[in-house]
Amino acid sequence: MTEAKGPVEIYLVRHGETWFNKLDRVQGWCGTPLTPRGFAVAQAIGRAFASAGIDFTAAYCGDMLRHHETMTSLLAGMGSGLQPISRFGLREMSFGAWEGMPNKLMWEAAFRELGVASVQEALDAGHTLLDIYDVFSRTNPDTDYPSDNVRQAADRALATLDEIAAAEAVPAATPRVLVVSSGVTIACILDRLGAELTAPIHNGGVSRLLRGEHGDWAVLDHDDVSWAERGGWQG
Numbered sequence: 001m002t003e004a005k006g007p008v009e010i011y012l013v014r015h016g017e018t019w020f021n022k023l024d025r026v027q028g029w030c031g032t033p034l035t036p037r038g039f040a041v042a043q044a045i046g047r048a049f050a051s052a053g054i055d056f057t058a059a060y061c062g063d064m065l066r067h068h069e070t071m072t073s074l075l076a077g078m079g080s081g082l083q084p085i086s087r088f089g090l091r092e093m094s095f096g097a098w099e100g101m102p103n104k105l106m107w108e109a110a111f112r113e114l115g116v117a118s119v120q121e122a123l124d125a126g127h128t129l130l131d132i133y134d135v136f137s138r139t140n141p142d143t144d145y146p147s148d149n150v151r152q153a154a155d156r157a158l159a160t161l162d163e164i165a166a167a168e169a170v171p172a173a174t175p176r177v178l179v180v181s182s183g184v185t186i187a188c189i190l191d192r193l194g195a196e197l198t199a200p201i202h203n204g205g206v207s208r209l210l211r212g213e214h215g216d217w218a219v220l221d222h223d224d225v226s227w228a229e230r231g232g233w234q235g
Helices: 021-022 036-052 065-078 102-113 119-124 129-138 150-169 185-194 226-230
Strands: 008-014 058-062 085-089 176-181 206-211 217-226
Touching: 008 036, 008 150, 008 185, 036 065, 036 226, 058 065, 058 150, 065 176, 085 150, 085 185, 085 217, 102 119, 102 129, 119 129, 129 150, 150 176, 150 185, 176 185, 185 206
Parallel strands: 008 176, 058 085, 058 176
Antiparallel strands: 008 206, 206 217
């Protein structure tokens, strides 16, 4: 891990609702814009951050349209002049040939592979949510379109977060950095850092991570969906 000069707190936000989220289609390396709800929720979260007196020293996001639209909406809600910095490593896991297909088909293939009929049945059988995510790459219907497994997604994202922390750390202070990524990638990060997940990360869910001065990571909070409501969202 890259050495940092001091601790850094990361506010890690899943992007707002997109067209494919609303249509319930697989969205990893393919991308669609935010829906009106997606924009509004992101702006509300930004307002809540501002009302709570939370200042960020930098803003990073994945390199897909949905990440950029979410970040610019968050910053607009805060009244912040920060310029977002995009990073490939913050994009979603690739789902290979599942991309753009109905989510139902991908999940049903994973359940068949595990010999279960639902997420709850998989959890009851001793599998984790990340075990299910890992199966998506094994059931990829066409390997001409490469997919990621959980390890690959976690390695890529955590390496990027390490680079961000090293770049933003300063002596004798704990700067806060705003980061926007995607649901499965965020789940892979949280799982790698020891959080126990039993449900997917929500659109607009906020997780907080702390990177210590010696490179150790801790999860302070995960998938907090109350920020939008605190910012005036009434969905």
